[in-house]
Amino acid sequence: MNFKTSGIMSVVCCILLCSVIAFRSGLNHEVNDPELEKVVKDHLQYLLNDLLVDDVSDSVKSGKIDQQKVSALANGVEIKQISAQGPLLSFSFKEDVVLRVDYEVPLEEAAGLTIREYYKAYHYRPNSWVIRYRTNPISYYANIF
Known part of the structure; x- marks a missing residue:
């Protein structure tokens, strides 16, 4: 895995993690x-x-x-x-x-x-x-x- 691919995967994982945290903390008003x-x-x-x-x-x-x-x-x-x-x-x-x-x-x-x-x-x-x-x-x- 090259540096560019690992960077993209890190960003995607960070976005997913933030989404889960926001959902669990009640910030998602669409639930x-x-x-x-x-x-x-x-x-x-x-x-x-x-x-x-x-x-x-x-x-x-x-x-x-x-x-x-x-x-x-x-x-x-x-x-x-x-x-x-x-x-x-x-x-x-x-x-x-x-x-x-x-x-x-x-x-x-x-x-x-x-x-x-x-x-x-x-x-x-x-x-x-x-x-x-x-x-x-x-x-x-x-x-x-």
Whole structure:
């Protein structure tokens, strides 16, 4: 093998290695992972059913949140947006956008992001995905591996 051939092979190997590293670190935005989306939805369903509906009951009573929207959300029906007055509760759900709010992230910045884009932008941890929502003064976390 001459010097030119070994140089070309080195470059090709380097490109392949960089591609694998980028893919594994979550930098490839084209990756489609229905399994991950299902796990996210399942965890979120648990949080909504067992925690969230109780937490927003006062907001429902005061008319800040529509009861039908809360019930639909808890039952997994597609919801585009639920908002409460002030920062207590304000997030959107769609089929391809499971969670798009963090109280530390303005909704304008998170609007329209897919699950992966949102978590890459705000919650990415190597080999771990985090669902987070906060109801003052308590935070709930669900780690997804």
